[in-house]
Each structure stands twice: as C-alpha cells, then as structure tokens.
Amino acid sequence: MLGFVPPLPQQPGRPPSSGHMIVCGDDALARRLAVELRFIYGERVTLLLPPGRDAGGPETPLTQRGRAAALFGRMSAAMNRAGNANGAAGSGDTNAGVEAVRIMEAPEPSDDVLEEAGIDRAAALALVYDDDERNIRAALTARRLNPRLRLVIRLYNRKLGQHLEELLDQAAAVAMPGIDPALLDASTTVLSDADTAAPALAATALTGSSKIIQAEGLLLRAAERPPPRAGENADPGLCTLALLSSTTNDPAGAEGSDSSGDEAPLLLPDEHTVAAATGRGTVVLEAISRADPDRPATRMGGRGAPLAQVFSRRLRWSALGVALSALALVIASLLTTEDTALHSTYLTLLDILGMNDPAEDAPPARQVIQILSGVAGLLLLPLLIAGVLEAFGTLRTASSLRRPPRGLSGHVVLLGLGKIGTRVLVRLRELDIPVVVVEEDPDARGIPLARSMHVPTVIGDVTQEGVLEAAKIRRAHALLALTSIDTTNLEATLYARSVKPDLRVALRLYDDEFATAVYRTLRTAHPQALTRSRSVSHLAAPAFAVAMMGRQILGAVPVERKVMLFAALEVAGHPQLEGHTVEQAFRSGAWRVLAIDTTPPADRNPDLAAPPPYAPEGGGDTVPPPSGLVWDLHPGYVLRAQDRVVIAATRRGLAELLRRQRSAASRR
Numbered sequence: 001m002l003g004f005v006p007p008l009p010q011q012p013g014r015p016p017s018s019g020h021m022i023v024c025g026d027d028a029l030a031r032r033l034a035v036e037l038r039f040i041y042g043e044r045v046t047l048l049l050p051p052g053r054d055a056g057g058p059e060t061p062l063t064q065r066g067r068a069a070a071l072f073g074r075m076s077a078a079m080n081r082a083g084n085a086n087g088a089a090g091s092g093d094t095n096a097g098v099e100a101v102r103i104m105e106a107p108e109p110s111d112d113v114l115e116e117a118g119i120d121r122a123a124a125l126a127l128v129y130d131d132d133e134r135n136i137r138a139a140l141t142a143r144r145l146n147p148r149l150r151l152v153i154r155l156y157n158r159k160l161g162q163h164l165e166e167l168l169d170q171a172a173a174v175a176m177p178g179i180d181p182a183l184l185d186a187s188t189t190v191l192s193d194a195d196t197a198a199p200a201l202a203a204t205a206l207t208g209s210s211k212i213i214q215a216e217g218l219l220l221r222a223a224e225r226p227p228p229r230a231g232e233n234a235d236p237g238l239c240t241l242a243l244l245s246s247t248t249n250d251p252a253g254a255e256g257s258d259s260s261g262d263e264a265p266l267l268l269p270d271e272h273t274v275a276a277a278t279g280r281g282t283v284v285l286e287a288i289s290r291a292d293p294d295r296p297a298t299r300m301g302g303r304g305a306p307l308a309q310v311f312s313r314r315l316r317w318s319a320l321g322v323a324l325s326a327l328a329l330v331i332a333s334l335l336t337t338e339d340t341a342l343h344s345t346y347l348t349l350l351d352i353l354g355m356n357d358p359a360e361d362a363p364p365a366r367q368v369i370q371i372l373s374g375v376a377g378l379l380l381l382p383l384l385i386a387g388v389l390e391a392f393g394t395l396r397t398a399s400s401l402r403r404p405p406r407g408l409s410g411h412v413v414l415l416g417l418g419k420i421g422t423r424v425l426v427r428l429r430e431l432d433i434p435v436v437v438v439e440e441d442p443d444a445r446g447i448p449l450a451r452s453m454h455v456p457t458v459i460g461d462v463t464q465e466g467v468l469e470a471a472k473i474r475r476a477h478a479l480l481a482l483t484s485i486d487t488t489n490l491e492a493t494l495y496a497r498s499v500k501p502d503l504r505v506a507l508r509l510y511d512d513e514f515a516t517a518v519y520r521t522l523r524t525a526h527p528q529a530l531t532r533s534r535s536v537s538h539l540a541a542p543a544f545a546v547a548m549m550g551r552q553i554l555g556a557v558p559v560e561r562k563v564m565l566f567a568a569l570e571v572a573g574h575p576q577l578e579g580h581t582v583e584q585a586f587r588s589g590a591w592r593v594l595a596i597d598t599t600p601p602a603d604r605n606p607d608l609a610a611p612p613p614y615a616p617e618g619g620g621d622t623v624p625p626p627s628g629l630v631w632d633l634h635p636g637y638v639l640r641a642q643d644r645v646v647i648a649a650t651r652r653g654l655a656e657l658l659r660r661q662r663s664a665a666s667r668r
Contacts, residue, residue, distance in 0.1 A: 020044035021548055022117050024109045024138060025128035028510050029154070029193055032541035033126055033548075038101050040542075041549060041655045046102045046117045048109060109138040114145060124150040124548040128193075132156055136164060139188075143168050147175030151188045152547045156419050161190035189547040193540035198423035200539055200558045202431070204506035204532045205412045205478040213555040213566045215608050215629060215646050220566065220594060222557050223286035227251055227279050237284030238631075239592070240274045241648055242267045242559045244281035253281065255519040255533065255560050265559045267650050270588040283559055285594065329369055336365035401447070404436045404456040409475035411436050415462050415492055416483035417446030420508070420536055424482060429453055436471045438462050462492045468499065478504035486510055490518060497526055506532040512561055534558060542651050549658055552608055554646065565649050568597075568608040569657070572641040575664045576657060583635035590653030596637070597644040599628030604644065 021043050023034045034047045106113040109127070119125065125142050127135040132155050139153050151168060155161040168188040203211050213220040222241055227248040243266040246253030254263035265283075266273065274282075326348060333344040348369070411434035414421060421437075422445055428435050437450050437457045450457045460467040462483075473479070479496050481489035489507040496503055505522070509515040515533040522531045539556050542563050546553040552568040571577045577585050577593070586592050597604065629646070639645065649657070 020046060020118060020122055021124045021126070022046045022048065022114075022119065022122050023126045023128065024048040025126070025130075025154075026050050027128075027130050028535075028537040029128045029540055029544070030126075032537040033128060033544050034101055036541045036545040036651070037548065040651050041545060041658070044102075046104060046122075048104045048106060048113065048117055050107055051105045108134070109141070111141060111145065114138075114142060119145050119149065122146065122149060124152065124550075126152045126154075126544055126548055128152075128154040128544065132160070136160075139164065139168060143171050147172050149187075150548065150550060152544055153188070153190045154193060154544070155190050156192055156194060158192065158195070161192070164188075165190045191540075191544055191547060192423075193536055193544075194419045194423040196543050196556055197420060197534070197536045197539040198427050200556070201420070201424050201480065201482065201506065201508075201534055201536075202427040202433075204534065204558075205428070205433070205480050205504065211555075211557045213557065215554050215566075215568065215595065220554075220631075220646070221286050222283055222564075225282045225284055227281045237286045239285045239594075240269060240282050241285055241557075241564065241592075242283040242562075243269050243274065243277050244283065245560060246281035248279035251281075253560070255516065255523075255531070265562055266589070267559060267562060267564055268587075268589055268592050268648060268653070270586075273588065283557075283564075329372055332365075333369050336369070337363070401451055401457040401459070402454055404458065404470065404472050408434065408436070408456070408472050410434065410477045411472065411475075412478045412480060413438060413468070413471045413473055413476045413496075415439075415479070415481045415489070417444045417450060418482075418484060419445060420484075421480075421482045422446030422449055424480065425449065425453075425455065429455070436476070438467060438471050463488060463495075468492065468496055473499055473503070476500070476503065478506070481505070481507040483508070486514065493522070493531075497522070497529065501526050502529045504530045506534060508536060509533045510535050510537065512538075515561060533561065535561075539563060545651075546654065551654075551658070554608065563651060565651060565654055566594075567647055567649060567654060569645055569647060571639045571643040571645055573665060574657060574661050576660055577639050577645065578641050580639055581635060582633045582637050582639065585639060587653065589650065591647050591649035591657060593633065593639070593645050593647050595629050595631040595646040596633060596639070597628050597646070598630055599644075601642055601644075604628075608644070608646070 021037055023030050023037070023045060025031075025033070026049065030047065030049065034045050037043045038045045104113070104117060119142060127138050127142075129135050129138075135153050135155060139151055142149055142151060153161070153164065155164065165188045172187045200211055211222045213222065223237070224244070225237075227244075227246055229248065244253055245255065245263050245265050266277075269277070329348045330341075330345050333339065333348055334341060337344065339347070412428060413436050414425060414428070415438045417425065417437055417439040421439075425435060425437065425446060426449070435455055437446070437455055439447065439450075439457065439459060440461045441447075442459050447457070449455075456471075458467060458470045460470070462468060462481075473496050479493065481492045483489055483492075486509050489509065493505050493507050496505065507518075509518060512535070515535070519531055519533055522529075538561070539558055542565055543553040543556050546565065546567060554566040554568060557564045557566065569577070576587070576591075582593050597608065647654075
C-alpha cells in the first residue's frame with residue numbers, strides 16, 4: 001500500500017526519493033495528471049515529457065517544459081488560495097511553481113530514461129502518451145524493471161487494453177509469488193480518457209440530460225436541474241449532489257471552475273445549505289435503477305442497404321404511379337370483359353410488356369385497354385433503366401460518406417472525429433440522437449465508423465465559409481466543438497452563433513481561465529443560449545490519479561468546470577467511515593456515501609467498475625445477476641469493516657480520505 005508523502009520542496013534536477021510517482025506523456029493529460037498528484041494528493045512526482053518544439057514557432061509559444069511550468073504555477077497559486085480560504089485538505093502545501101515537480105525531457109521512455117527517473121524506487125507509473133503502441137512498449141519495459149510497480153496505462157483500444165492488463169498482472173504474479181489478490185488487481189489499470197470524457201461531453205448537447213455512473217448492476221444517474229421559476233419548488237431527487245452557479249435571476253450562471261471563488265458551484269452541500277439556496281440550479285441523484293443488458297448502438301440507416309437508400313424518392317413515386325396504372329387497367333378489363341381476374345391480369349401484363357398479339361378481332365373496349373397498356377409499358381421502360389442505374393450507383397457509393405439529408409433538423413453537429421469525437425459519436429448514436437459530423441481530415445480515426453453507421457458527414461475546414469451551412473447548422477439543436485485546437489472550437493462556435501443565436505453549444509477548451517473568459521463573453525452576447533465548455537484532460541486526470549493511488553474510479557461527472565468523482569472504497573481502515581453511520585460519515589463539501597456493497601468479500605467482483613455478465617434465463621431473455629449493492633440507505637446504518645461503499649467525492653475530499661487512512665495505518 002502506498003505511503004502518503006508529505007509535501008516537501010523538490011528541485012527539478014534532484015533525483016526523486018522512494019515512494020514517488022512517475023508520469024510519462026506528451027500532451028495536456030500528462031501535465032494535468034502531474035498537477036492532480038502533486039497538488040491534490042501531495043505526492044512527489046517526476047514528469048517525463050518529450051523535448052519541446054521550437055519555442056519561437058507560431059503554434060507553440062511555450063516548450064513542453066514551459067507549458068508545464070506555467071500550469072504548475074497557476075495550480076499552486078489556486079490551491080494555496082483555496083486552502084487559505086477554507087482550510088481544505090492539503091492546505092499545508094507550501095510549494096510554489098515548478099519546484100514542486102521534477103521535470104525530465106526525453107523522446108522515449110527507454111530503460112536508461114526510466115532508471116534515471118527512479119523507476120526502481122517508484123510506487124506508481126502513469127503512461128499517458130497519445131500513442132497506444134508507445135504506452136504498451138513502455139509498460140512492458142517498466143514491469144520488467146520493477147515488478148512491484150503500479151501501472152496506469154492510457155489506451156484507446158478497449159479490447160487490447162483488457163488483454164494487456166491480464167498480461168501485466170500475470171507478469172507481476174510470477175515475479176511476486178503469493179502477492180495479495182487485492183494488490184494484484186490494482187497493479188495494472190488500463191484507462192481511456194476518451195471513454196471517461198465522452199458521456200459527459202455527449203450529455204452537454206442534450207436538454208435535461210444526465211450523467212450515468214455504472215457500478216456493477218447499478219446505475220447512478222446524476223441529473224442537472226435548472227433553477228426553479230417563481231412559485232415553483234425544486235425537486236430534490238434522492239439527494240442533492242451539487243449547487244450550480246445558475247440562479248433564477250441568472251439562469252446561465254458563471255460556469256465556474258476551481259478558481260472562480262464564490263461564483264463556483266458548490267459540491268456535496270448539506271441539507272441546511274440546500275434549503276437556504278432557493279432558486280439555484282442543482283445536480284441531483286435523480287434515480288437509481290438496475291442496468292439492462294447492453295444494447296448495440298443503433299445505426300442511421302441500418303447495416304444493409306434498404307429500399308429508401310438504394311432508390312430515390314422520385315423513382316419510388318414513379319414506380320408507384322405505374323403500378324397504380326396497371327391496377328386500373330386490370331380493373332377496367334374486368335368491367336368490360338367476361339374474363340376472370342387472373343386472366344385479365346395476365347393479359348394486361350403482357351400488353352404492358354409488349355409481349356401480346358394485337359387484339360384486331362377483339363371488342364373495342366379490349367382494343368382501347370391494349371393501347372393504354374402499351375402506353376404504360378412505354379413509361380415502364382425508362383423507369384426500369386433508371387432503377388438499374390440508381391442501384392448500381394448505390395452499390396458503388398455504399399462505402400462513401402452520406403450527405404446531410406435536405407429536411408434534417410433538430411440534430412447535433414459534431415466537429416472533429418479524433419479519439420474524443422469518435423467516442424462521443426458512438427454515445428450519441430446509442431441515445432438515438434441524429435448527428436451530422438464535420439471533419440477536415442478525410443482519413444481521420446472516426447471516418448470509417450461514421451461510414452459504417454451511415455452518419456451524414458461533411459469533409460471540410462470548419463473555419464471556412466459554407467462548411468457549417470452544409471451541416472445544416474441553421475436547423476441544428478446543438479453544436480459540439482471537440483477538435484483538439486481551442487481556437488478552432490471557439491471560431492466555429494462564434495460563427496455558428498452568428499448563424500443561429502439560440503444554438504446550444506458545448507466546446508472543448510483546455511485552459512480554465514480562457515474558458516471562463518469565453519463563457520462570460522458568449523453569455524453576454526447571447527444571454528438566452530446555453531453555453532458549456534469542457535476540458536477532456538480536466539475530466540480524465542482525476543480518474544487516472546485515483547487509479548495511481550490504487551483505488552477504483554467509477555466515473556467523473558463534470559459540474560460546470562469542476563469535477564465530482566464516484567469511487568469504490570473498502571470501509572476497512574478508513575477512520576472516517578468504519579464504525580460510523582451513513583449520516584455521520586457524510587462530510588459536506590468532501591464526500592458522501594451513496595451505496596453499499598453487502599456481498600461477502602469472497603464473492604465480490606474485484607472490479608466494481610466492470611459491467612457484470614448477464615446470464616440467459618427462460619425465454620432466451622438476458623437479465624442482470626443479483627447484486628449486493630444497496631442504495632436506499634438508512635441514515636442510521638452503521639458501516640462495517642467488511643462493507644464496500646460507493647461514494648461521491650470532491651477531488652480534495654477523496655485525497656483527504658486516503659490520507660487519513662494512511663495515517664491510521666501508520667499509527668498501527
């Protein structure tokens with residue numbers, strides 16, 4: 001078990017001491033994770049970055065080291081202000097700036113580089129490069145150099161991640177025979193920032209949407225409620241998880257972050273605070289229900305090529321007209337001759353196809369019907385040719401991207417089909433939300449998926465005039481700007497708002513200060529339109545940090561620019577939980593017990609975050625197996641050492657729980 005390290009100054013060039021943590025990465029997530037570990041959990045951190053690009057380049061005004069130093073400086077100042085203001089956990093941190101983290105630069109995490117970083121004495125290593133192959137190669141190297149090391153690996157490929165986790169755990173078990181199964185289960189954790197952030201990003205595009213946290217067979221739904229109108233009472237749900245910055249007088253709110261002071265949302269308030277905050281937006285635990293078996297993502301147009309996609313609407317209407325004409329001729333033949341219905345239909349079809357002899361000796365009515373049938377046959381010939389040509393054209397373009405339909409409206413316009421955008425697209429389609437994708441790169445990661453799902457796609461630079469119009473932005477319900485470039489997302493948002501001022505917008509922005517300025521400007525310019533900003537690294541970093549501390553993270557829910565964590569904890573060893581009632585264990589602004597897993601420890605699923613297997617029963621249906629998770633908790637229930645609990649916690653609250661557990665363990 002990790003020992004909690006008190007925060008002490010660390011010079012950048014000084015070798016780390018035992019028990020420190022190493023973060024290796026090449027993008028924003030690595031820097032965010034280092035900030036989380038250092039300033040929230042108080043751990044010593046070595047950050048390994050690739051060499052910075054040209055500092056004078058127009059697109060990179062700061063090197064990698066400079067970006068990290070700037071971020072650490074801002075976070076250190078913000079955390080110290082917060083600690084001095086409310087005495088929260090970790091307020092004793094006196095480090096300032098980059099001296100709190102040791103920064104190294106190397107193109108690859110090779111044997112020599114990892115040894116210089118102190119891999120043999122490290123407690124945990126995070127590999128969060130954007131390249132799956134590099135992370136896998138480094139993980140294998142690290143496990144060989146230090147079998148006891150806790151590994152947290154970022155992988156986009158889910159199936160490969162499961163196999164890699166099993167392989168690395170087996171390697172640890174061989175190197176350390178007799179290891180505790182609980183420690184072995186936590187020795188390797190594979191996470192995806194895209195999977196962590198996608199549900200929250202998709203939810204921001206939907207009115208009245210909620211964020212789902214799954215714990216085995218249990219679904220926890222955190223729903224955002226707008227401020228009540230005059231004379232209305234807000235529904236408290238099962239419990240209030242957060243008070244938003246939005247109020248009845250200011251429904252848009254301040255979209256506050258950790259550095260927003262009094263304008264920031266309030267996480268996990270107590271009952272008195274909730275009762276006093278009348279007319280304020282809330283996030284509530286709206287409902288808890290058993291999970292149904294996972295259903296496959298729906299497709300916009302199906303797997304095959306249905307009639308509506310093979311033949312155009314005009315051609316289908318023309319075919320219907322010819323069929324009705326043939327039916328009318330059959331009826332006329334029945335009324336004017338004494339033939340049977342079958343024989344009249346047979347003769348009419350022969351006439352239409354020009355395969356019958358002229359009715360020279362037949363009555364005049366029969367001759368007229370034959371002439372009209374010939375005319376219908378003339379109309380049928382070009383119709384058949386057009387149908388064949390359209391069918392060939394459809395088969396030829398079956399693998400090409402669809403264009404947005406003419407009458408499309410109420411859809412979501414999604415910008416960017418990288419790792420994040422692709423996961424969000426899947427999430428939106430699972431919710432049956434119509435989507436139009438805009439992507440500049442025709443070879444982007446998510447293009448094959450959009451093609452297979454028959455999702456309408458526009459290839460083009462979103463900053464160029466006419467691209468958003470091609471995506472039917474004027475009739476769209478919402479815009480999700482999820483490219484990796486903040487300025488591109490902002491430019492697309494400003495242009496979309498100029499086209500449709502009331503458009504719902506969620507844009508991906510990394511920097512909190514920049515996001516706050518953007519939000520306030522957009523709110524002032526368009527007070528009636530909903531605007532949200534999210535940072536993928538800000539959403540994902542807490543989950544990676546908790547995994548490095550050896551704990552299960554069930555999900556991260558954004559509350560404006562703040563993050564609330566849902567985690568699974570063993571009650572044993574936690575002085576704030578063990579022996580206390582559910583009511584006594586609640587700490588306002590820090591943590592709250594939501595559910596208890598009463599399954600005997602020997603029968604538990606080690607990974608509460610993993611979806612449970614579904615066993616088929618009678619009738620071929622699938623049902624979830626019985627779960628020991630209990631959510632309707634009595635306030636007087638006493639938490640026992642053998643219990644496992646699901647909690648909602650702030651980042652600092654969870655860090656305080658872990659620190660007090662380690663302090664209690666050290667005293668023993």
